[in-house]
Amino acid sequence: MVNEKIKVIDATGSFCPGPLMELIAQLKEAEIGEVLELLSSDKGSAQDVPVWINKVGHEMLGSEESGGVWHIRVRKLK
Amino acid sequence: MKILIVGGGMGGTILANNLARRLHEELHAAKARITMLSASERHMYQPGLLYVALGQMMPDELYRDQRRLLEPEIEFHVDPVEEFRLDQNQVRTKSGKTYPYDVLVIATGSRIFLEGTPGLSESAECFYTEQSAVHMFKRLQEFQGGRVVISVGVPHKCPMAPLEITFMLHDYFKDRGILEKTQIHYTYPIGRTHSLENVAKWATPEFERLGITYETLFNLKEVDGRGKVIRSEEGTETPYDLLISIPAHKGMEVIEKNGLGKGGWIPTDRYRLNMEGRDNVFVLGDTTNLPISKAGSTAHFEADTLAGNLAAMVKIGSPVRNYDGKVFCFIEAGKDRATYAMFDYQHPPSPKAPTKSMHWFKTAYNRLYWASARGLL
Numbered sequence A: 001m002v003n004e005k006i007k008v009i010d011a012t013g014s015f016c017p018g019p020l021m022e023l024i025a026q027l028k029e030a031e032i033g034e035v036l037e038l039l040s041s042d043k044g045s046a047q048d049v050p051v052w053i054n055k056v057g058h059e060m061l062g063s064e065e066s067g068g069v070w071h072i073r074v075r076k077l078k
Numbered sequence B: 001m002k003i004l005i006v007g008g009g010m011g012g013t014i015l016a017n018n019l020a021r022r023l024h025e026e027l028h029a030a031k032a033r034i035t036m037l038s039a040s041e042r043h044m045y046q047p048g049l050l051y052v053a054l055g056q057m058m059p060d061e062l063y064r065d066q067r068r069l070l071e072p073e074i075e076f077h078v079d080p081v082e083e084f085r086l087d088q089n090q091v092r093t094k095s096g097k098t099y100p101y102d103v104l105v106i107a108t109g110s111r112i113f114l115e116g117t118p119g120l121s122e123s124a125e126c127f128y129t130e131q132s133a134v135h136m137f138k139r140l141q142e143f144q145g146g147r148v149v150i151s152v153g154v155p156h157k158c159p160m161a162p163l164e165i166t167f168m169l170h171d172y173f174k175d176r177g178i179l180e181k182t183q184i185h186y187t188y189p190i191g192r193t194h195s196l197e198n199v200a201k202w203a204t205p206e207f208e209r210l211g212i213t214y215e216t217l218f219n220l221k222e223v224d225g226r227g228k229v230i231r232s233e234e235g236t237e238t239p240y241d242l243l244i245s246i247p248a249h250k251g252m253e254v255i256e257k258n259g260l261g262k263g264g265w266i267p268t269d270r271y272r273l274n275m276e277g278r279d280n281v282f283v284l285g286d287t288t289n290l291p292i293s294k295a296g297s298t299a300h301f302e303a304d305t306l307a308g309n310l311a312a313m314v315k316i317g318s319p320v321r322n323y324d325g326k327v328f329c330f331i332e333a334g335k336d337r338a339t340y341a342m343f344d345y346q347h348p349p350s351p352k353a354p355t356k357s358m359h360w361f362k363t364a365y366n367r368l369y370w371a372s373a374r375g376l377l
Helices: A019-029 A045-056 B010-022 B024-028 B046-052 B130-142 B161-175 B197-210 B253-257 B296-315 B356-373
Strands: A006-010 A035-040 A059-066 A069-075 B002-006 B033-038 B042-044 B063-065 B075-078 B081-085 B090-093 B098-100 B103-106 B110-112 B146-152 B182-187 B213-215 B220-224 B229-232 B237-239 B242-246 B249-251 B281-283 B327-332 B338-343
Touching: A006 A019, A019 A035, A019 A045, A019 A069, A035 A045, A045 A059, A045 A069, B002 B010, B002 B098, B010 B024, B010 B033, B010 B296, B010 B356, B046 B130, B046 B161, B046 B356, B081 B253, B103 B296, B130 B242, B146 B161, B146 B237, B161 B182, B161 B197, B161 B242, B161 B327, B197 B213, B197 B338, B249 B253, B296 B327, B327 B356, B338 B356
Parallel strands: A006 A035, B002 B033, B002 B103, B033 B075, B103 B281, B146 B182, B146 B242, B182 B213
Antiparallel strands: A035 A069, A059 A069, B042 B063, B081 B090, B090 B098, B110 B249, B220 B229, B229 B237, B327 B338
16 A cells, blocks of 8 residues: 555546546456545545445545645555 | 647637737747647537437537637648657658658547447447438337436546436437337446546436436446346346447557557646656646546636647747636536536536526537637636
């Protein structure tokens, strides 16, 4: 994890398609095992993203809020 | 200053014409030059395909001759770019010619990516090309009732299209007298019926009022055309008699082949619209990787901003404004009612109740678009 390269998706200010849709699109392009960090200014993402991640079967690594921006880290598992 | 625009779609065309008007003096004094390279001699009004699929517009109404749309000072060639040589400030085209530039604008758009989902191209109807929209209309005419499922891929062009086709199909089946024999089932990738929360708050009770069923967190994984079932990445499945697809999109192959952006989407500065790491390369419309709607209006407002900035770079040597993320989308809510969503990076939309007058405004805009393309509106 220390030297792991993390792809950052800046979805702050994104109302449409919105942070979760951005994450879904970027996960399609990612390699299995790759870690993505979603930046979202929408507080709903902190709930929506983990629900979807758990349902679809990727790994939720963490979610932290800093200065009104949520940093949500996800590992692609399939 | 040599300005080279690659792509003759909505973004490239609005930019070229807007810029030509702003740089009228400089173009005539040979202080500036605008060249456009496109893959087609025709310009298509893509939002019209939705209406073709329902028999409300004819395909030939969607096209104009690209050369005749452009201001006469703009040099235009049907000669698609095959190689971007950004370090040398030039591109090489299919014909083998090399075009140098001082400023490059890439507006190559996006394409449907049916082949990314097993079974989709063989089994689904869609309306993102002329051929498929006409095919869909003929299939709808033959349809006598059953379960109609709408599936939505990610990312997709025109974020209102899933809702619009659903509401318009409802009214189409009602007018044909087969609504009682038809069940419309809407699926959507995230946890509500639309990515815009306020639009979802309006659409969900509309679905319930009209008897349209819906299933959220449904990302299409595959289509079983024999069993007439679609399956999701989330592990669920739903049967269909008629499958309507809003397919996932990709950027153009030439972008990926030249290593400009994964998936064909070019990393772009959200305010200046320049390609990340390149001060003299700008990106418009669907081609960007920006987290905003892939829609004609996005390209339109980006083009307005960029035209102002490129003209200012010619006149005073620096850009003058940022793109604020503005998007305006009509939302057809049936055959004769519509609303709209307008938003930017800072302000979410708050759509109003649909009205007939907004529908007629959209119908009028389907013609007024040609004034937009000419940089007049």
